[in-house]
Amino acid sequence: MAVILDGKQIAEKIRQEIKTETQKVIADNNKKPGLAVVIVGEDPASSIYVRNKEKAANEVGFFSVVERLEDTVTQEELLQVVKRLNQNDEIHGILVQLPLPKHIDEKEIINAIDYRKDVDGFHPLNAGALMVGDKGLVSCTPKGCIRLIKETGIEISGKKAVVVGRSNIVGKPVALLLLQESATVTICHSRTKDLAAELAAADIVVAAVGVPNLVKGAMIKEGAVVIDVGINRLEDGKLCGDVEFEEASKKAGYITPVPGGVGPLTIAMLLQNTLEAYKMAEIKL
Ligand code: NDP
DSSP states (O other), rough: OOOOOOOHHHHHHHHHHHHHHHHHHHHHHHHOOOEEEEEOOOOOHHHHHHHHHHHHHHHHEEEEEEEEOOOOHHHHHHHHHHHHHHHHOOOOEEEOOOOOTSSOOHHHHHHHGGGGGGGOOSHHHHHHHHHHHHHHHHHHHHHHHHHHHHHHTTTTOEEEEEEEEEOOTTTTHHHHHHHTTTOEEEEEEESSSHHHHHHHHHHEEEEEEOOTBBOGGSOOOTOEEEEEEEOOOOOOEEEOOBHHHHHHHOOSSEEOSSSSSSSHHHHHHHHHHHHHHHHHIIIIO
């Protein structure tokens, strides 16, 4: 049976470390790390995510603001909010909660965020830095996936990793991070002919698809590390991942549950990125 990678517990440990470091940097610089979260509209899932981010930021001692805007906000008004936050010296990290309403050009908004405050790592300059291996802010969920894999103590270098999903926010960056760690990486997507054949040799699996139980237990290699990013709500209201958890647990060496796996790490990495952005701005690291 697989060891369950308890994301909640690991994230809690990271948050404690961030809290301790935050106290130190505040004492040294007389200024708190500041995180601004912008939310447009009343989407229930987004509202929960934003509340959790605000709570987590307050708990580690950050200055935290949430800008709540009506879903009738115009592109220009939203751009002005971002610009104002860019210029605010108290704010080191800016996160615009996605998805945005259909009438808003999401790309233009993300590109307007000062890349040094882009704690989601979605700005093309940060995505590009990851591509060429330069220092930059790395998006939170992919960063959390790597942290979870490292928690197993298993060496990533030389391993065969299969990432299922090629989105800009999870699949692609997680594949690049695995490559940076010297894994041999395969990226699968909706046109992949034989997912089972690709997964059969995978020492590390990262599933970021959004299809409940797409990755079957039978597809998992004996002893593999399985990271399930998917968050899917079933008809009975329960959450499940992209991996068939029970069956995969019988074959995997390590596996993340949903919920309680990758999700808590995403928030912990957001705090880490905010602290990093603070240090770059205030201590010029
Ligand atoms: P997207 O919808 O942007 O991307 C999904 C990817 O899965 C696409 O690349 C798509 O391929 C691929 N795909 C779809 N169907 C199949 C299939 N049958 N076989 C193989 N690949 C397939 O999703 P995201 O990357 O944004 O999110 C993925 C999941 O992760 C979602 O459940 C989301 O809720 C969750 N998530 C969780 C987070 C967390 O903090 N835990 C954070 C972010 C996301 P193609 O490109 O060909 O269409």
